[in-house]
Amino acid sequence: MxxxxxxxxxxxxxxxxxxxxxxxxxxxxxxxxxxxxxxxxxxxxxxxxxxxxxxxxxxxxxxxxxxxxCHPLPIWQTYLDREPREPYDWRPDVPTGDGLWGVxxxxxxxxxxxxxxxxxxxxxxxxxxxxxxxxxxxxxxxxxxxxxxxxxxxxxxxxxxxxxxxxxxxxxxxxxxxDPVHQFIGGCLIDDVDLDPDAAHVGYVAGGSAMMFRQASGKARAYLVARPETAQSMRGPAVAPALIAACARALPEGALRRARAVGPAAFFPGADxxxxxxxxxxxxxxxxxxxxxxxxxxxxxxxxxxxxxxxxxxxxxxxxxxxxxxxxxxxxxxWYEPLRAHAMWEAPLVTGIGAAADAARERVARAKELNPLRGGYGTIHALGPDHLPVTEEARRHYLGEDLVELGLATTFGQ
Structure with a gap:
């Protein structure tokens, strides 16, 4: 036929x-x-x-x-050393008033x-x-x-x-x-998460981060962004409990004490x-x-x-x-190349370790404090990639390498 x-x-x-x-x-x-x-x-x-x-x-x-x-997650809640930082509401910064959804x-x-x-x-x-x-x-x-x-x-x-x-x-x-792989991302659908169901949760630890996106069913998709050697150490039949345990170390005490996997767990390269x-x-x-x-x-x-x-x-x-x-x-x-460039600029900041990585993150934090937009890349998750230039100047501005007050910075991760 x-x-x-x-x-x-x-x-x-x-x-x-x-x-x-x-x-x-x-x-x-x-x-x-x-x-x-x-x-x-x-x-x-x-x-x-x-x-x-x-x-x-x-x-x-x-x-x-x-x-x-799917479930709306209007609040972006981050943690550093398991302690909550100031929550961020997406909606006032988005012209349509839209926020993030867990899908x-x-x-x-x-x-x-x-x-x-x-x-x-x-x-x-x-x-x-x-x-x-x-x-x-x-x-x-x-x-x-x-x-x-x-x-x-x-x-x-x-x-x-x-x-x-x-x-x-x-x-x-x-x-x-x-593209070259700088990091891996592991994921698993889990249940019994003790965190605010109306927020996306992101916890930062040395060498990576953990993310939780709740769905309307009450379950949450857990992600772990990790260095390649960390991801490699978790491969095998026990990947799900290892991933949950690693995520727990980046989130508030007890947030995942009852968490259990209700779906497959796996790691994938973090690259375009x-x-x-x-x-x-x-x-x-x-x-x-x-x-x-x-x-x-x-x-x-x-x-x-x-x-x-x-x-x-x-x-x-x-x-x-x-x-x-x-x-x-x-x-x-x-619209694709700005997303690709931003991902490559961000990767060393998330999983980098050592003095150079710490200095790079400090520089980015200062640049964000002085100018949250940072040429538009600072709002790429909220407003998208339209009209963003992919240039060396844009990279340096986003990473704070053009800040006079900090002197000439290294090009960490490049």
Whole structure:
């Protein structure tokens, strides 16, 4: 059986389903190929930053958060040596008044995929898109393997939203690029956390940090950002209790005394993974398939909604979709590269140890005190990466290396 549509989307996760919803509302015929029969809990980014929340609102999918066990976390509570510091409320600094959300990734995936169907999308699931070939009349043919055999989709455009290890990259001859790894991030879904459920919690210790993002179910996603050797020491069957114990040492006494793992635990490299090209031959990559930001920064979901907004606006503004995807590929570095640069600047500050690392953190703290914006990078989690320059001057300003009062600073971590 052949299905003829306007857009074939490979991957029915948050990126693919949200794009299908937006295009479907505009009358675009969409088919989604999703590999997973059921979305299961895995370790991944489950924080939606305020700028991403604002984008979800603009795209008309904000209500899907509350419908999928996501939970608003308006307060950012940090700890140093287990002692609480001044809490920060995101909302006054965000023009839309939006805050951070703790996200149930599989829950949000299911809700958005159902809404994509309600918006008119055809969904093949579980199914695998095998390749991309050229058909007649300007159509692209995507053979699809389903439980009942092989079918095919004929579309004007293929959007690959199949994740950081995207197989569709090879369809356009793209190579996968991996930035150097400075740190690792481990995660686990846990229950019985004794911390304020309406705040995100971040505790700093020597060589890393621990983060807690509560979900509406009462469970919380725990993350540990650690040096590579620390992460390596926790690998094995006891990774979950080791991760919880390490997180507990960064948070107030007793906060995790009853905590227990209720999902898988694993560590992943804290580095960007991206394609060296993201459009060509009637195919365009979005979300993690185009470029996944270092997961320690928690910007991945916000980046997804940014990609969906920009690509959908381009597609709906013209009938020349090949020009539209070429323009998307040209523009995406404007919001992706600042996120990538910021992650590389931040990594040594979080996991660095020793006198040079301490001095660098002191310098950054002073720069933040004097100018919280620091060229816009100081508010990147609240307001996003738009219009931020990726320059040596911007790096030095963000890190406080241009502070005359502290003299000439070292370029720690560079």
């Amino acid at each position: 052949t299905r003829c549509v306007d857009v074939a989307i490979v991957g029915g996760g948050i990126a693919g389903s949200t794009l299908a919803i937006v295009l479907g509302r505009a009358g675009v015929k969409v088919a989604i190929v999703e590999r997973a029969g059921v979305f299961r809990d895995r370790v991944r980014g489950e924080a939606l930053m305020p700028w991403g929340t604002a984008l979800a609102r603009e795209l008309g999918v904000l209500d899907a958060l509350a419908a999928s066990s 149930s990734h599989p829950g949000l995936q299911e809700v958005l995929l159902r809404r994509a169907i309600d918006s008119g999308a055809t969904v093949l699931r579980p199914a695998k898109a095998l390749r991309r070939t050229r058909g007649g009349a300007g159509r692209i043919v995507v053979p699809v393997q389903c439980d009942l055999g092989q079918t095919e989709i004929r579309a004007r455009l293929v959007v690959a939203a199949d994740g950081a290890e995207s197989g569709a990259r090879t369809w356009i001859g793209a190579k996968t690029v991996r 993974i991206f394609a060296d090209r993201i459009a060509g031959g009637g195919v365009v990559l979005i979300g993690d398939a185009a470029g996944a930001n270092d997961p320690t920064q928690g910007q991945g979901l916000s980046l997804v909604f940014k990609d969906v907004r920009e690509l959908s606006q381009l597609l709906l503004s013209t009938d020349d979709w090949q020009t539209a995807i070429a323009e998307f590929a040209r523009l995406r570095p404007r």
